[in-house]
Amino acid sequence: MLSRVARVTGLAIAGWMAIAPAGAQTEAAPAVPFATRLEQARTTLQVDDSGLHGAGSRILADAVTRARYVMIGEDHLSREIPQFATGICRIMAPAGLRTFAVESGPEVADMVNGELRRPDRSDRIAAFLRAHPHAVAFQDSRDESDMAAQCAQMAGAQFRLWGLDQEFLGSGGYLLERMLAANPGPRARGAIEALLAFDRISSAKALASRSIVDLFLIQVTDRQMADAAAAIAQDGGERVRALFDGLAETRAIYLGQDFNGFSSNGQRARLMKRTLLRYLDAGPQPGPILFKFGAVHAAKGFNALGQRDLGNFVAERADGEGTSSLHIAVYGARGVRAFYDEVGRAPKTAPFVLTDDPDFAWLAPVVPAQGSSGKQRDWTLLDLRALRTNPPADMPEPWRQMAQQFDLLVIAPELTPTSMLGVN
Numbered sequence: 001m002l003s004r005v006a007r008v009t010g011l012a013i014a015g016w017m018a019i020a021p022a023g024a025q026t027e028a029a030p031a032v033p034f035a036t037r038l039e040q041a042r043t044t045l046q047v048d049d050s051g052l053h054g055a056g057s058r059i060l061a062d063a064v065t066r067a068r069y070v071m072i073g074e075d076h077l078s079r080e081i082p083q084f085a086t087g088i089c090r091i092m093a094p095a096g097l098r099t100f101a102v103e104s105g106p107e108v109a110d111m112v113n114g115e116l117r118r119p120d121r122s123d124r125i126a127a128f129l130r131a132h133p134h135a136v137a138f139q140d141s142r143d144e145s146d147m148a149a150q151c152a153q154m155a156g157a158q159f160r161l162w163g164l165d166q167e168f169l170g171s172g173g174y175l176l177e178r179m180l181a182a183n184p185g186p187r188a189r190g191a192i193e194a195l196l197a198f199d200r201i202s203s204a205k206a207l208a209s210r211s212i213v214d215l216f217l218i219q220v221t222d223r224q225m226a227d228a229a230a231a232i233a234q235d236g237g238e239r240v241r242a243l244f245d246g247l248a249e250t251r252a253i254y255l256g257q258d259f260n261g262f263s264s265n266g267q268r269a270r271l272m273k274r275t276l277l278r279y280l281d282a283g284p285q286p287g288p289i290l291f292k293f294g295a296v297h298a299a300k301g302f303n304a305l306g307q308r309d310l311g312n313f314v315a316e317r318a319d320g321e322g323t324s325s326l327h328i329a330v331y332g333a334r335g336v337r338a339f340y341d342e343v344g345r346a347p348k349t350a351p352f353v354l355t356d357d358p359d360f361a362w363l364a365p366v367v368p369a370q371g372s373s374g375k376q377r378d379w380t381l382l383d384l385r386a387l388r389t390n391p392p393a394d395m396p397e398p399w400r401q402m403a404q405q406f407d408l409l410v411i412a413p414e415l416t417p418t419s420m421l422g423v424n
Helices: 004-019 034-040 055-066 080-095 106-113 121-131 142-155 172-181 186-209 222-235 238-256 261-281 310-321 358-363 397-405
Strands: 042-048 051-053 069-074 099-102 160-163 289-294 325-332 334-339 348-353 379-383 408-412
Touching: 034 042, 042 055, 042 080, 051 055, 051 080, 055 080, 055 325, 055 379, 055 408, 069 080, 069 310, 080 142, 080 289, 080 325, 080 408, 099 142, 099 261, 106 160, 106 172, 106 238, 121 142, 160 261, 172 186, 172 238, 186 222, 222 238, 238 261, 261 310, 289 310, 310 325, 325 397
Parallel strands: 069 289, 069 325, 099 160, 099 289, 325 408
Antiparallel strands: 042 051, 042 379, 334 348, 379 408
16 A cells, blocks of 8 residues: 555646646756856956946846845955945945945954044054054955945945954954953953063064064963963953953964864854854844955855855855845956065065966856957856756856855956055
């Protein structure tokens, strides 16, 4: 005798056969090859100081306005991608954008928030960086800083940057100064002042050697940290303890890269998720939120580091809320990249062609060729959502994975390196 499940399944199949069009069981729709599907998903846009333009901009605007969370996954330290992100701010501001989450630490982001609307913003942040070398990640870039200021102007007085990451390598002294400003008791104050004196020695040494290994977070010993933690536990107070915990976790993440990168990356991803939740739980739910992080952090599912990172967390939260997230990967076809390198100095640079990298060679069919003049104005937009529905059998695995991790892929024709504030 057939089980109840089998009977119900059989009835369902029979019912479908009864209403299906004649010949539906034998005639499948002709397969559309991947190359054709890819071309159908492709369009262009233009990016300038006044915003985003062209057919691709309309696809972007429609997708952005439908999402509560918009996540840009980028190639860092360019001039062009902050310009693109400013265009996204321009789209989101009328819908109530008040929050821009960035790949910086929360304490540094708080400092930047205090400078965003000042006419001497760049000079003040540069002065901060000269006093605290290598303390700010990405918001020490002139183009990133200009982007944040323009977004703040468009979004209004309630706009804030949310720093979700660990603090940067040279942030030790600033965090210790924030602890002293929180009025700890005498035991904690003495311990903090001792660490701050050590930070000043370390920073001077790092500026002279130009090496990050001479910075406080690398040079301070486990014993020094344990002694300070014990004193702070006695009379530091809640705010000081929280700042010291952040300092200790930042140190652990950086040191962990030397002996267990997978574990360190996982710790970092979990930190960013907890910090986001802390912001979200602190007050009324904000309107749409814009995120800008390295592409590896913005992906849904497991990323290239083997982590379920911030991007996946945001996507799952949106699902749980009944809202939606939009994940945009932004790369450059070619140009010159900038990299953090020497303490207190401008970043090093190197030319690149995206598809020369074996990890990105599969993008060759959509990377725009360089024009005969050496310039190409059009950016490329790929709507990856169109490739997720009934993916073609000949779809290469890298494209299948990309379509699962991101919704839109944007490729700038060329990236040029940003300049940095407060460096020689």
